[in-house]
Amino acid sequence: MFENYYADTINSKVLYEEATTIIPYGVSSNYRFFDPYPLYLKRGKGSKVWDVDGNEYIDFNLGFGVLEVGHSNEIVAEEVYNAFKESSILGFEYCKAIELAKIIKKRYNVDMVRFSSTGTEATMHSIRIARAYSRKKKIIKFEGHYHGSHDQLLVNVNPTKEGIVPSSLGIPEEVIKNTLIAEWNNLESFEKIIRENKDIGAVIMEPIAMNMGLIPTKLDFLKGVVELSRENNIVVIFDETKTGGKYNSGAAGYFNLEPDIKVIGKSIAGGLPLSVIAGKKEIMSVIGPGKVAHGGTFNANPLSVRAAIVTLEKILTENAFYHMHRLSEILESGYKDIAEDSKIELSVTRWGPSGSIYFLDKVPMSYKEFIKADFGKWGTYFFAMLSQGVIPMAGFNEQWTISIKHSEEDIRKHLECADNAIKLAKNKRTEVNLDESF
Numbered sequence: 414m415f416e417n418y419y420a421d422t423i424n425s426k427v428l429y430e431e432a433t434t435i436i437p438y439g440v441s442s443n444y445r446f447f448d449p450y451p452l453y454l455k456r457g458k459g460s461k462v463w464d465v466d467g468n469e470y471i472d473f474n475l476g477f478g479v480l481e482v483g484h485s486n487e488i489v490a491e492e493v494y495n496a497f498k499e500s501s502i503l504g505f506e507y508c509k510a511i512e513l514a515k516i517i518k519k520r521y522n523v524d525m526v527r528f529s530s531t532g533t534e535a536t537m538h539s540i541r542i543a544r545a546y547s548r549k550k551k552i553i554k555f556e557g558h559y560h561g562s563h564d565q566l567l568v569n570v571n572p573t574k575e576g577i578v579p580s581s582l583g584i585p586e587e588v589i590k591n592t593l594i595a596e597w598n599n600l601e602s603f604e605k606i607i608r609e610n611k612d613i614g615a616v617i618m619e620p621i622a623m624n625m626g627l628i629p630t631k632l633d634f635l636k637g638v639v640e641l642s643r644e645n646n647i648v649v650i651f652d653e654t655k656t657g658g659k660y661n662s663g664a665a666g667y668f669n670l671e672p673d674i675k676v677i678g679k680s681i682a683g684g685l686p687l688s689v690i691a692g693k694k695e696i697m698s699v700i701g702p703g704k705v706a707h708g709g710t711f712n713a714n715p716l717s718v719r720a721a722i723v724t725l726e727k728i729l730t731e732n733a734f735y736h737m738h739r740l741s742e743i744l745e746s747g748y749k750d751i752a753e754d755s756k757i758e759l760s761v762t763r764w765g766p767s768g769s770i771y772f773l774d775k776v777p778m779s780y781k782e783f784i785k786a787d788f789g790k791w792g793t794y795f796f797a798m799l800s801q802g803v804i805p806m807a808g809f810n811e812q813w814t815i816s817i818k819h820s821e822e823d824i825r826k827h828l829e830c831a832d833n834a835i836k837l838a839k840n841k842r843t844e845v846n847l848d849e850s851f
């Protein structure tokens with residue numbers, strides 16, 4: 414199955430070989446690596462990207478969901494250029510951070526806001542804030558959920574064995590002994606942990622699990638988690654790094670459930686690095702000198718702040734969501750038709766502008782069900798999509814995202830290619846390594 418990939422991406426291979434001599438695995442995030450070698454891209458515009466061999470792809474990965482505004486969005490580009498002319502970093506607080514905080518307060522129904530640059534930093538700080546507020550040290554996370562690349566939450570992200578499994582070498586047992594793991598969409602598993610453990614200060618979750626494709630959330634389960642947490646004085650953290658920008662007020666708004674802390678990131682700054690830790694005043698008030706540490710040289714830098722203001726105020730409007738959700742729905746139903754016509758075990762999920770497919774007879778609802786999917790078939794599908802000029806998603810554990818720049822024609826082409834790719838995958842497996850996903 415790699416034949417086309419080798420033939421089409423000669424320059425990526427050359428760059429990969431050079432890169433590995435100086436950058437481990439040739440990539441700056443493990444998520445970008447895949448066998449036999451990763452793609453090296455040169456530029457993007459709107460819904461498209463181009464690789465170093467000049468191949469054009471319709472991009473549905475969009476920087477792991479960052480670019481709902483599309484690549485190189487004109488409004489963002491102009492604002493960032495104007496901001497840069499007045500300095501990209503001032504070292505003191507940037508005056509417009511307050512304007513952005515007010516926009517977020519209103520849109521996401523929170524009292525107070527602090528800015529970081531990445532999802533990793535924001536979830537890391539959110540745990541510290543929750544522990545300081547609750548004065549309890551244990552935390553609960555869900556199996557298969559990803560909250561960035563820091564030790565305490567890098568546990569059971571993609572385990573290949575039973576038990577508590579660190580998702581990286583270099584994480585001592587002592588560091589994760591206060592991290593407890595529950596099963597997603599299973600309230601009993603969450604309840605059991607609360608019953609059997611004292612000293613639980615926080616629970617963190619992606620309200621829609623998006624590191625296992627896109628797993629639908631049972632509303633009763635989510636409500637139950639929030640209610641049980643309230644009863645037990647456990648701070649509820651919604652990690653909306655991905656979901657926050659997929660509906661006007663994120664998953665919390667969509668489910669009409671209010672966590673105590675929200676982490677928002679990825680798409681809200683139009684492609685620039687900015688993340689948000691936001692929440693109730695009494696909780697956020699633990700942050701400050703002599704209290705909870707929160708820092709970062711690049712936090713709320715003028716480029717990211719200005720990009721976020723125009724993204725939220727001018728680009729990610731109700732009309733934009735309507736467009737993205739509508740195209741995403743067409744993609745979802747097209748995949749369902751393909752599954753039916755090709756008589757292959759394929760399930761399809763969608764939430765707003767994003768969705769995913771599983772080579773499995775049903776939609777998985779937990780990590781244990783997710784890993785039953787046939788990733789070998791997914792591998793064949795993925796490389797067949799690339800060779801036809803479509804990046805459907807970044808990996809078998811990722812999802813598609815639609816931007817405001819995608820057109821119906823982009824969706825039509827995606828589905829035409831998917832039809833070919835899935836037919837090919839029916840009888841051909843291209844092994845992908847589960848561990849390589851992170």
Ligand SMILES: NCC(=O)CCC(=O)O
Pocket residue numbers: 442443444445477559623624
């Ligand atoms: N679902 C995983 C990510 O979105 C992370 C991407 C990265 O760290 O490169």
